[in-house]
Amino acid sequence: MTIDDLRQRGLILFEALSGSRAYGTDLPHSDVDLKGVFILPETEFYGLDYAAQVANATNDEVYYELRRFVELLLKSNPTALELLASPADCVRVRHPLFEAFQVEDFLSQLCRQSFAEYAVAQIKKARGLNKKINHPEPPQRKSVLDFCYVTAGAGAQLVATWLARRGIQASQCGLANVNHLHDLYALFVDETPGRRHGYRGLLRDAETSQDVLLSAVPKGEAPVAYLSFNRNGYSTYCRVFREYQEWEQKRNPERYQNTVQHGKNYDAKNMLHVFRLLGMAEEIATTGRLHVRRPNREFLLQIRRGEFGYEQLVTEAEALVTRVEAAFAASGLPETPDRAAAEARLVQVRRAWYAGRAAGE
Numbered sequence: 432m433t434i435d436d437l438r439q440r441g442l443i444l445f446e447a448l449s450g451s452r453a454y455g456t457d458l459p460h461s462d463v464d465l466k467g468v469f470i471l472p473e474t475e476f477y478g479l480d481y482a483a484q485v486a487n488a489t490n491d492e493v494y495y496e497l498r499r500f501v502e503l504l505l506k507s508n509p510t511a512l513e514l515l516a517s518p519a520d521c522v523r524v525r526h527p528l529f530e531a532f533q534v535e536d537f538l539s540q541l542c543r544q545s546f547a548e549y550a551v552a553q554i555k556k557a558r559g560l561n562k563k564i565n566h567p568e569p570p571q572r573k574s575v576l577d578f579c580y581v582t583a584g585a586g587a588q589l590v591a592t593w594l595a596r597r598g599i600q601a602s603q604c605g606l607a608n609v610n611h612l613h614d615l616y617a618l619f620v621d622e623t624p625g626r627r628h629g630y631r632g633l634l635r636d637a638e639t640s641q642d643v644l645l646s647a648v649p650k651g652e653a654p655v656a657y658l659s660f661n662r663n664g665y666s667t668y669c670r671v672f673r674e675y676q677e678w679e680q681k682r683n684p685e686r687y688q689n690t691v692q693h694g695k696n697y698d699a700k701n702m703l704h705v706f707r708l709l710g711m712a713e714e715i716a717t718t719g720r721l722h723v724r725r726p727n728r729e730f731l732l733q734i735r736r737g738e739f740g741y742e743q744l745v746t747e748a749e750a751l752v753t754r755v756e757a758a759f760a761a762s763g764l765p766e767t768p769d770r771a772a773a774e775a776r777l778v779q780v781r782r783a784w785y786a787g788r789a790a791g792e
Contacts, residue, residue, distance in 0.1 A: 432482050432485055433485065434485055434486075434487060434492055434494060436485075437467075437469045437485060437494060440472070442469045442470055442471070442472070443467055443468070443469050443494070443524050443526075444467075444468045444469060444470055444497065444524075444525075444526045444528065444529045445467055445468040445514075445522075445524060445525055445526065445529045446465060446466075446467035446468075446494075446522070446523045446524035447465070447466060447467065447514060447517035447521045447522045447523060447524075448463065448464065448465060448517075448521040448523070449464045449465065449466040449510075449513070449514060449517070449521070450462065450464035451464075452464070452521060453513065453517055453518055453521045453723050453724065454707060454723060454724065454725050454728075454731075455724045455725050455728045456703065456707075456725065456728055456731050456732060456735070458732075462491055463491070464491050464492070465491070465492040465493075465523075466492070466493050466494065466495075466510070466514050467493075467494040467495070467514075467524065468494065468495050468496075468497055468500045468514070468529065469485070469494050469495070469496060469497070470496065470497045470780075470781065470784055471496055471497075472788070473785045473788070476781075481496070482496060483495070483496050483498075483499040484496065484499060495511070497777065497780065497781065498777065500514075501532075501773055501774075501776075501777045504532070504537040504768065504773065505537070505767070505768050505770055505773055506541065506545070507537065507538075507539060507541035507542045507544070507545040507546075507768070508545060509545055509546055509549065509708065509711075512534055512537060512538070512542075512545075512721055513721070513723050515532060515533075515534040515537070516534040516721045516722070516723050517723060518723055518724045528780045528783055528784060529780075531776045531779065531780050532776060532780075534720075534721050535719065535720065536768065536769070536772070536773070537768045537773070538715050538719060538720075538721060538764060538768075539764050539765045539766060539767050539768050540759060540762070540764050540765065540766050540767070541766075541767055541768070542712060542715045542716070542759075542764075543712065543716070543755070543756070543759040546708050546709070546711055546712035546715065547708070547709060547712045547752060547755045547756070547759075549708060550704075550705045550708040550709045550712070550748070550752070551752060553701055553702075553704055553705045553708070554705055554745060554748055554749070572638075572672060573665075573668060573672075574634070574637050574638070574640070575634055575640050575641065575642065575643060575660070575665060576590055576591060576601075576633060576634060576637070577589070577591075577665075578660060578661040578662075578664050578665040578668070579633070579643065579658055579659065579660050579661070580658070580659050580661070581593040581618060581656045581657070581658050581659075582656050582657045582658075582659075583656070587659065590633065590658060593656070599620055601632050601633045601634070602626075602630075602632045603620050603621050603622070603626060603630065603632075604618060604619065604620055604621075604630055604632060604633050605618075605619040605620075605621065605628065605630030605631060605632075605645075605646030605647075605648055606618055606619070606633065606643055606644065606645050606646060606658060607619065607645060607646065607648050607654075608645065609657065614659060614660045614661075614662050615657060615658070615659050615660075616643060616645075616657065616658045616659075616660070617648075617654035617657060617658075618654055618655060618656045618657060618658045619646070619648050619652055619653075619654055619655065620655050628646075628648070628649060628652070629646075629647075630646045630648075631644050631645075631646045632644060632646075633658075642660075643658070643660055699734055699735045699736065699737050700735060702734050702744050702748075703731050703732075703734045703735045705744075705748050706727075706730070706731060706734060706744075706747075706748065706751070707725055707731060709748065709751045709752060709755055710725065710727065710751075711723075712755045712758075712759075713751070713754060713755050713758050715764070716755065716758035716759045716761075716762040716764065717758050717762070719762075719763075719764060
């Protein structure tokens, strides 16, 4: 089933512009996002073809089946609540039956988690992006040898430094395990003519090896030093490097360039949503209402333009989180929405819809 199918079959109960156009933070080049609610025909609802959600390829347009939509409302899902509270100038379709659902009936203490805690997660995400931008991983991947150190007196030297200072080639070296000591190896150097000991070097391949390479060492040979492989450090580096590469591949190019251009080294759009969500959460706790169209548009756009320092915004956001927590603690909102009442409205609307379809309305 596609969104075109929903429209052609007249199954849409509600449809509205969402995102920045609903929040009032849109710019001339902003995307047009649509969200909505549809109802399945009776045979498909009772049969095996239940579709909980229908979206286009880019997820700019997302429509929820009525039951799924009510389930999200009962969980205080911000997307569902914002859709139900859409500003009047954003609403494109509203079936009379949809009037049975009012956003105030679904506001509860759960919004503290769904709005405020999600905002906290966005702060952490912003911190992570800030770290990636300010501490990028070098394009060339490090090797195992970058985490190998050789004993030198009372200290240690990076193995490459140790080899260079002694004029020794890695291919001359052989490693052997040291009993009872993990990741510590006896290091031998073959200085015989023709390197008849046949040591295998330190790595099988500098670019692909994930471990050091061991050699067979003739009896009686004495190690010239001991090599320690910081295996945990290498493993952590590999994870961070992989995550950075994945982030590079998946990051939104436009948002990343905006981040670089405004020079404050944080995802401005991400931080905008932090303050938007926290502002909504505070309103819910203090007024029992949800205003999707934000009254502080200019402040939010200043954030988007990168007019504030990163640490300043994080500090203000964390203070706002504290304020939101206090507001919910003092709020008279119910712990959860009334599930029984929501279910009764869901059944009532579905029955009325099916009855109307059967009567040819």
